[in-house]
Structure formats: C-alpha cells, structure tokens
Amino acid sequence: MILKFLTRFSEMRRIYIGDNVSPVCKVYYYADWFLSYLIHGASISDYFAYGFYKLRYNGRREYITYRRYHVIQNKCNKVSDRCLCREKNKFNKLFEKFLGRDWIDVNNVDEMQFVSFCHKYPVVFIKEINGYRGIGTRKIETEKLNAKDLYNELVSDVNSHYIAEEQITQISELAEFHPWSINTIRIVTVYDTIDDEVHIMNARLRMGNKKNSVDNFHFSGIGANINIETGIIDTIGYDAHNNTYIVHPITGKQIIGARIPYWEECKTFVKGAARHISSIRYIGWDIVIQSGGRFLLIEGNDNADHDFQQLHNCGLWKQYQAIIKRF
Structure with missing residues (x-):
C-alpha cells in the first residue's frame, strides 16, 4: 500500500x-x-x-476535492437508485425517449431476436452493462458475422451481462476534431426538485485522440471547457497527462474559440433528461449532436468525475454548495 x-x-x-x-x-x-x-x-x-x-x-x-465530491453525491443521489445510471440496460430502458438509437438487452432476448438485430445494421456495438470508460465495449461489423455464435458466446458468459446498440453518427462540426471517435458533450447538472430547476454546473467537449475509437478522457482523450451561456469553447484543450492543445494534435482543428452547434437546444435537451429522474439529482450527461440539431443521450453518470469539470478553468465547490445546502 x-x-x-x-x-x-x-x-x-x-x-x-x-x-x-x-x-x-x-x-x-x-x-x-x-x-x-x-x-x-x-x-x-x-x-x-x-x-x-x-x-x-x-x-x-474553491475546488471540489475527492471528499467534497462525495458530499455532493451523497446529498443528491439516492444510493438505491444509482444502478439506474450505472447499469446500461436499466439506463437505456428508463431514458428510452432520449437515446435516439436502437438497442436490445442481449441477455433478455432469444437467439432469433439477436440475429435479427445484427442483420439490421452494418455495425453494432456490444457493451457490458457495468462497463465504464469504454471498457468492455466491442465494435462488431456484421457483414461477415456469425451472429448465432456471438449470441451464444455472450449469453454463456456467466460473469457479464450485455446490451447491443446500433452505430451512431455525429454532426460534422464535431467530427472534424477527431473523426475516428464520437466526440461527446459532457454536461453536469444538479436538479433542484424543490423548485423544479435544473442547474447546469459545467459543460465540456470530449474529443478522442490518437485515432482511438472512444473519446474518454482516461484513454488519451482531450477535454475543453464550454461556456455555458454562449456555447463557445473558452479554454485550451487538455488531457490527463497535463498536455495542452490550442489545436487538435491529429487533425489540426482549432479547439479554443470553436462554437458548439445548437447549443441552446442542447441545454433544453439535457434539462429534460435531468427532470426525468428525481432520485438522482447530480448527473454528468454524455450527449451526441447529430445533423439538423438532433440529440442522442449516450449515458448519465451519477459519479461524474469532479476533476474533469474543473481542470484548466476554475473551482466549482462554492457553486455546488449554494445549491445542495438546501437538500
């Protein structure tokens, strides 16, 4: 130790x-x-x-530390309901109308239903329901897939439970940062159920790097702060190793000063998702923006990292205190 x-x-x-x-x-x-x-x-x-x-x-x-983060989570999130965010099958079922994509619970369908799902899409993603940071996610090209064998492999894994989802697309303005991954918007909210008000505490763009298929910060991803009022990225990019970037190191697209498309609509979308669950009031939402201003909800994190919200910007502890002191 x-x-x-x-x-x-x-x-x-x-x-x-x-x-x-x-x-x-x-x-x-x-x-x-x-x-x-x-x-x-x-x-x-x-x-x-x-x-x-x-x-x-x-x-x-000024800063949310590890201890203060637990104060926030314990004040806001009912322990017995945290599984609704942490288990992907439960999350997808609860937030069905916000997902914007097709999916199935592999362990709760028969072989024929799984094969049919795979034949509908050229690419599907297999995810462990308790997977995090992209761990346990598999990209499957279905053209040459033996779907029956895959189904039997998945359901015979007694240590895991899986879902399957169709592949999604993203708006070109965000794909340009790193086209090898879906680059998501992370918005952290606190839902004040007393006044029925959703507070947006922080917003960040998450970009993939090194041609990885995920944009996760802990897999070489890059983050940058989004101004909540304007939707403009107002910091340099940064990664978990304290490297900083004015432009994306792979594509050269400028990070600071970029504008997030459909920003007001995005905030409205995430506030609707936050109001959809009252027992988990502190959530970090991962959102995909598609062309035409369509939004997809990837997941909601009841344990959203406190460090990702504050790096290269400012501490947020006082802002959180002002809201959660009423809970």
Whole structure:
C-alpha cells in the first residue's frame, strides 16, 4: 500500500512539476499534500491537478476535492437508485425517449431476436452493462458475422451481462476534431426538485485522440471547457497527462474559440433528461449532436468525475454548495 502511494505521488509530481525536484522539496510536497488531505479532502490527483502546491487556504477552498465530491453525491443521489445510471440496460430502458438509437438487452432476448438485430445494421456495438470508460465495449461489423455464435458466446458468459446498440453518427462540426471517435458533450447538472430547476454546473467537449475509437478522457482523450451561456469553447484543450492543445494534435482543428452547434437546444435537451429522474439529482450527461440539431443521450453518470469539470478553468465547490445546502 505504501509503495503504491509513493509511486502514484511521484508519478503525479513528475507530470505537473517535473523531475528536477530537490529532496527537501519532495518532503515539503508530501507534508503539504497530507495537510490538504486533512483540511480539504484532496486526493493526490486533486493536489497536483488543481495546483494546490501553489495555492493557499482560500484558493484550495474553491475546488471540489475527492471528499467534497462525495458530499455532493451523497446529498443528491439516492444510493438505491444509482444502478439506474450505472447499469446500461436499466439506463437505456428508463431514458428510452432520449437515446435516439436502437438497442436490445442481449441477455433478455432469444437467439432469433439477436440475429435479427445484427442483420439490421452494418455495425453494432456490444457493451457490458457495468462497463465504464469504454471498457468492455466491442465494435462488431456484421457483414461477415456469425451472429448465432456471438449470441451464444455472450449469453454463456456467466460473469457479464450485455446490451447491443446500433452505430451512431455525429454532426460534422464535431467530427472534424477527431473523426475516428464520437466526440461527446459532457454536461453536469444538479436538479433542484424543490423548485423544479435544473442547474447546469459545467459543460465540456470530449474529443478522442490518437485515432482511438472512444473519446474518454482516461484513454488519451482531450477535454475543453464550454461556456455555458454562449456555447463557445473558452479554454485550451487538455488531457490527463497535463498536455495542452490550442489545436487538435491529429487533425489540426482549432479547439479554443470553436462554437458548439445548437447549443441552446442542447441545454433544453439535457434539462429534460435531468427532470426525468428525481432520485438522482447530480448527473454528468454524455450527449451526441447529430445533423439538423438532433440529440442522442449516450449515458448519465451519477459519479461524474469532479476533476474533469474543473481542470484548466476554475473551482466549482462554492457553486455546488449554494445549491445542495438546501437538500
């Protein structure tokens, strides 16, 4: 456990500070992190990613840390209903009218229904219902597929439960950033059920990178902040390794200053989704925009990462406090 902690600490220090650190400074960082953990609940990632080593007490109070994130989640989200977001079959069923795509619960259909579904589409995606960050997702080209064999393989896996979904498309303005992945909009909301008001807390564009098929931040993806009022990207792009980008490194498309199409309609769409479930009030929604201003809901995360919302912009703890203190 200690070795794992030291390795993680050194890794994060190298990413954000570099290797040229004296032994005295190393001791200082360890001690300072421990204090920030005790006082603010900061994880190792929080400490370095938010620049706590450069901030004093008041500056550190601005940020949602690991401990504060759990305060938000516990205040907003009923424990017994979190499965409605975390299990993809339950989520898809609950948010059917927001999905905008065809899907089936593989473990609850027969072989003929599965084969028929696969024959409808040239490409389908197989997903584990508890998969996250793209883990457990398979892209299947159905032209040469033996659908019966695949069905038997999936239903005989006693350790997993699967759904199948049709492939989706995205609007060209967002595909241009990284056409090898679907580039989604992550919007985090808090639903005040007392006043029936949905607060949009943060919005970010997620872009794939390195020709990966997913845009996930923890698989080399790139994020950038979207101004909630204007729909314009107002920060540089960044990744989980503290690299920053004015333009996308693969396509060269400029990130900062880009405008998200149909932004007002997108906000209306996500507020409708948030009102659809009252027991999970803090959710990070992943949205795809299609041509003509059509929106698809990929998933809703009751445990939306607090770091992704704040990196390269500002701390959001006070904004959350002002809302959840009433709950």
